[in-house]
Amino acid sequence: MENRDKSGEKAISRGRPAKKKEKLSCSINLKLTEQDFNSMKQKAEKLGMKATQYAREMVLKGSVKLRFSLEDLDLMRKLSGMANNLNQIAKQANKSGFSNSAMEVIMITEQIRRLLNDR
Incomplete structure (x- = not known):
């Protein structure tokens, strides 16, 4: 099926x-x-895949792209x-001085450490 314009020519x-x-x-x-x-x-x-999709990739490619x-x-x-x-704190520290923002930086650094150690 071809697309045609008003004059009948191929669009x-x-x-x-x-x-x-x-x-x-x-x-x-x-059967498994x-x-x-x-x-x-x-x-x-x-991997966020369905079982059939996972099985298909394993059969065809031998591995699944992670x-x-x-x-x-x-x-x-x-x-x-x-x-x-941290970017907001750095901006604030540049305005008002680092000593006012030091506690916030320490708290966020501790949160990052805990987050990475939980893995």
Whole structure:
């Protein structure tokens, strides 16, 4: 089916062409023990994947590209917030002198140590 403009001529399509995604039409029936299945499911969940997606990548590639786990994402979010706080304290220290901001810096440094030692 071709796109045509009002005059009947072939219209030039604009924009990014649609991705042609190959449909998954073939299947393999795989039987696992309950223990093996739970182990695979846990590994997939740690990577934020579904069990079938995890199994497919293991079969085709022999390994799964490691993504950030939910724990890693939470840690990065917390560290980002603390970095933002440190930047605000540094700005405040430049205005009013470091001695006024020293306690805040010590508290945040201790929070970062605890966060990293909990891993």
